[in-house]
Amino acid sequence: MKIYTKRAFEFRNHTTQETVQTAFMGFTVVPDWVRNDLMFRQGVSTGSISVIETAAQQKALENGVEDTELTDLRARGKELGIKNASQMGKEKLKAAVTAAEEALKAASGASEAVKEG
Numbered sequence: 001m002k003i004y005t006k007r008a009f010e011f012r013n014h015t016t017q018e019t020v021q022t023a024f025m026g027f028t029v030v031p032d033w034v035r036n037d038l039m040f041r042q043g044v045s046t047g048s049i050s051v052i053e054t055a056a057q058q059k060a061l062e063n064g065v066e067d068t069e070l071t072d073l074r075a076r077g078k079e080l081g082i083k084n085a086s087q088m089g090k091e092k093l094k095a096a097v098t099a100a101e102e103a104l105k106a107a108s109g110a111s112e113a114v115k116e117g
Contacts, residue, residue: 009048013037024098
């Protein structure tokens with residue numbers, strides 16, 4: 001299954017413990033079991049994840065991505081508390097958002113380890 005994600009996600013198959021990570025603002029091919037992941041279902045319902053069914057749909061998303069990518073990046077930067085996100089260029093902001101999301105994921109993993117311990 002091919003998907004487009006507006007954010008970086010990590011999905012986990014709780015049976016096999018296999019994980020799959022998606023690209024930030026990108027297309028990723030993921031195994032079908034991802035459909036069963038709660039985070040996937042929530043991402044689809046909020047519009048953060050689009051399932052690509054046809055080549056025409058992918059092309060439309062690619063064209064729309066160019067138009068809305070900087071707007072989406074700025075919104076995500078603001079959500080993450082990145083200072084001056086509205087004034088940053090696309091590549092600098094993309095790097096800042098990616099770094100902030102990775103830091104959040106690392107912090108979340110640390111808190112999960114504390115809960116389990």
